[in-house]
Amino acid sequence: MLARLVSHDLPKSRWLAIALVAIVAALALTPFIFPGTKALNVAAKVIVFIVLAASFDLLLGYTGIVSFAHTMFFGIGAYGVAIAATRIGATWPALALGAICALAVSLVLSLVIGLFSLRVRAIFFAMITLAVASAFATLASQLSDFTGGEDGLTFKVPEALQPGTEYAAEPFLGASIDGRLVTYYLIFVVAVVLVLALLRIVNSPFGRVLQAIRENDFRAEAIGYRTVVYRTLASVASALFATVAGVLLALWLRYNGPDTTLSFEIMLDVLLIVVIGGMGTIYGAVVGSVLLVLAQNYLQDLMKLAAAAVQNVPVVSQIVSPDRWLLWLGILFVLSVYYFPAGVVGRLRSIGKRAPSR
Amino acid sequence: MTTTTPAAPASASATDAVPRRAFDIRPIVLVVAIALAAWPFVGSSSTWLTLTIAGLAMGMIVFIAASGLTLVFGLMDVLNFGHSLFIALGAFLATTVFAAMGGAASAPSIGANLGVVAVAVLAAMALAGTIGLGFERVIVRPVYGQHLKQILVTIGGAIIGEELIKVVWGPAQIPLPPPEALRGSILIGEASVEKLRLVAVVIGLVVLATLLWTLNRTKIGLLIRAGVQDREMVESLGYRIRRLFVGVFAAGSALAGLGGCLWGMNQQIVIPQIGGQVNVLLFIVLIIGGLGSTVGCLFGALLVGLVTNYVGFLAPKLAMFSSIGLMVAILLWRPRGLYPVVNR
Numbered sequence: 001m002l003a004r005l006v007s008h009d010l011p012k013s014r015w016l017a018i019a020l021v022a023i024v025a026a027l028a029l030t031p032f033i034f035p036g037t038k039a040l041n042v043a044a045k046v047i048v049f050i051v052l053a054a055s056f057d058l059l060l061g062y063t064g065i066v067s068f069a070h071t072m073f074f075g076i077g078a079y080g081v082a083i084a085a086t087r088i089g090a091t092w093p094a095l096a097l098g099a100i101c102a103l104a105v106s107l108v109l110s111l112v113i114g115l116f117s118l119r120v121r122a123i124f125f126a127m128i129t130l131a132v133a134s135a136f137a138t139l140a141s142q143l144s145d146f147t148g149g150e151d152g153l154t155f156k157v158p159e160a161l162q163p164g165t166e167y168a169a170e171p172f173l174g175a176s177i178d179g180r181l182v183t184y185y186l187i188f189v190v191a192v193v194l195v196l197a198l199l200r201i202v203n204s205p206f207g208r209v210l211q212a213i214r215e216n217d218f219r220a221e222a223i224g225y226r227t228v229v230y231r232t233l234a235s236v237a238s239a240l241f242a243t244v245a246g247v248l249l250a251l252w253l254r255y256n257g258p259d260t261t262l263s264f265e266i267m268l269d270v271l272l273i274v275v276i277g278g279m280g281t282i283y284g285a286v287v288g289s290v291l292l293v294l295a296q297n298y299l300q301d302l303m304k305l306a307a308a309a310v311q312n313v314p315v316v317s318q319i320v321s322p323d324r325w326l327l328w329l330g331i332l333f334v335l336s337v338y339y340f341p342a343g344v345v346g347r348l349r350s351i352g353k354r355a356p357s358r
Numbered sequence: 359m360t361t362t363t364p365a366a367p368a369s370a371s372a373t374d375a376v377p378r379r380a381f382d383i384r385p386i387v388l389v390v391a392i393a394l395a396a397w398p399f400v401g402s403s404s405t406w407l408t409l410t411i412a413g414l415a416m417g418m419i420v421f422i423a424a425s426g427l428t429l430v431f432g433l434m435d436v437l438n439f440g441h442s443l444f445i446a447l448g449a450f451l452a453t454t455v456f457a458a459m460g461g462a463a464s465a466p467s468i469g470a471n472l473g474v475v476a477v478a479v480l481a482a483m484a485l486a487g488t489i490g491l492g493f494e495r496v497i498v499r500p501v502y503g504q505h506l507k508q509i510l511v512t513i514g515g516a517i518i519g520e521e522l523i524k525v526v527w528g529p530a531q532i533p534l535p536p537p538e539a540l541r542g543s544i545l546i547g548e549a550s551v552e553k554l555r556l557v558a559v560v561i562g563l564v565v566l567a568t569l570l571w572t573l574n575r576t577k578i579g580l581l582i583r584a585g586v587q588d589r590e591m592v593e594s595l596g597y598r599i600r601r602l603f604v605g606v607f608a609a610g611s612a613l614a615g616l617g618g619c620l621w622g623m624n625q626q627i628v629i630p631q632i633g634g635q636v637n638v639l640l641f642i643v644l645i646i647g648g649l650g651s652t653v654g655c656l657f658g659a660l661l662v663g664l665v666t667n668y669v670g671f672l673a674p675k676l677a678m679f680s681s682i683g684l685m686v687a688i689l690l691w692r693p694r695g696l697y698p699v700v701n702r
């Protein structure tokens with residue numbers, strides 16, 4: 001039953017299995033074990049990033065193509081909901097309409113980009129997506145009547161999801177049962193379904209073809225698979241999943257702006273999550289998201305302390321200041337590509353394999 | 359086919375024996391046609407001339423910045439996402455030089471001013487070239503031949519570099535005002551041309567001439583072109599292609615530093631994100647020109663410069679999308695760019 005649920009793609013490592021179970025359990029019970037708004041916010045962000053990174057893994061890890069437009073689709077999803085909610089109102093049909101429109105836009109855009117750039121060389125794709133994504137980010141901040149420009153859009157969600165809506169007079173296990181909690185579980189359930197769906201995709205015959213293309217596109221073409229078609233389909237699928245992740249994030253934040261979904265920094269975060277977690281293993285996205293989002297939210301505080309401690313040392317204080325967070329991220333990124341190419345998941349799996357072979 | 363051609367006379371020189379492919383002039387025609395087509399839309403011919411010269415100047419700067427990228431890609435098959443780092447370095451070093459030589463920069467003598475520009479340009483090239491050497495050694499060398507890792511690692515290198523730039527020069531924007539005598543514009547006929555752009559065009563032409571001369575008339579250029587065509591063959595003839603790689607990478611980085619220096623002077627303001635902004639433009643230019651082609655890069659840059667300027671004048675809001683639109687149009691016409699490199 002469990003094996004069927006994860007499409008027979010088991011963790012294949014005891015430690016990885018334990019980590020995954022712990023992560024899922026912790027995320028499922030966050031409102032009750034970790035009190036406070038910050039913990040809940042971090043957990044929601046982890047969930048959204050798991051979906052976002054897992055969908056990116058479909059491209060980077062399984063198909064072997066780099067896209068820099070992944071956050072663009074993320075942003076389209078978030079903007080779709082945000083614009084629909086501000087224009088039409090905080091109702092379920094409005095949200096659904098926004099999400100569907102966003103999905104349609106993503107579908108068309110990713111299809112066009114894919115057909116255009118994957119036709120010639122896979123490397124075109126990286127360059128063209130970078131150009132298109134930066135143009136889109138400019139567009140989003142320029143169309144301020146529509147998208148709220150740099151300020152973004154703050155909107156209301158349907159009443160059932162509003163924080164003011166109380167479902168029980170008494171808090172249960174320290175958590176008040178309100179609209180916020182319902183939103184959290186809505187996101188959680190959708191994310192679980194999406195990740196399982198992604199597992200299903202990568203373990204289907206279609207997913208096998210993608211991996212064949214990653215390993216050797218020339219041979220895959222020679223066997224008779226149209227690599228352009230498969231690559232384009234993969235990029236469309238991954239764009240759609242990213243769009244849904246954007247919808248989830250907008251629902252949680254009740255806000256969307258260029259910096260929250262479209263910025264290049266988020267693209268880097270996603271790249272880092274996939275590389276650190278382990279490319280070509282959807283589980284890597286899960287582990288990587290937890291590590292990165294936790295580090296982002298708690299390690300930066302630590303850096304602040306460290307910077308305060310070495311305040312008087314000229315260069316060091318500059319380097320450890322929390323503003324230089326990206327510097328450390330970059331170094332970590334380069335080092336993990338070199339020395340840690342299989343990521344956390346790959347490392348855990350190799351530990352598990354080495355023991356029985358002896 | 360070859361059997362039907364009559365045997366070449368024995369007296370024919372070596373150049374005659376190898377049939378030369380006719381140079382494809384259609385992209386040049388396209389550049390001219392776009393410039394002429396914009397004329398009626400712009401209206402006044404003095405404005406048109408101003409825009410055209412400004413567009414060509416911008417194209418020149420973009421070409422300088424992009425030439426290193428296309429050479430490195432052509433020869434080494436490395437798409438260097440870290441190229442933006444060297445552009446930013448050049449621009450920031452220019453601010454330092456201008457600040458350090460403030461006296462000469464504010465003096466109304468054109469000689470002293472040009473001297474400052476020359477120092478800034480040379481310093482930018484030297485620094486970018488040196489750091490390029492290190493970048494090649496540390497970041498790029500371990501991942502030759504692995505495209506996916508190259509993209510990831512050079513992106514990582516660019517992030518680290520940008521953050522280090524912020525550590526050295528601070529995260530704020532730095533104004534880069536042109537030297538005293540180079541401010542304002544001069545009238546050529548009816549068109550007003552900013553003096554600084556004129557300097558940029560002159561520097562650009564010098565670089566272009568040097569580059570074309572080196573590539574087409576020297577032995578190193580011959581080796582580089584041969585390496586772009588067939589790397590293994592050059593290697594088997596006994597040339598150390600690796601040394602060539604390092605040299606081209608350093609030269610490409612130095613050119614990027616020069617381009618960044620000029621770009622910063624053109625923008626008159628330098629921000630740490632400058633590299634990322636320019637990088638997008640460079641990629642568009644490279645795709646338009648045909649990845650790895652130097653001539654294609656030149657015409658791609660000129661096209662992008664002209665179109666951006668015309669569209670920026672006619673419909674400012676669309677300027678950002680004009681280059682992408684241009685890229686799409688060119689790819690529809692020639693899916694591999696204007697001057698595709700044949701063997702890849």
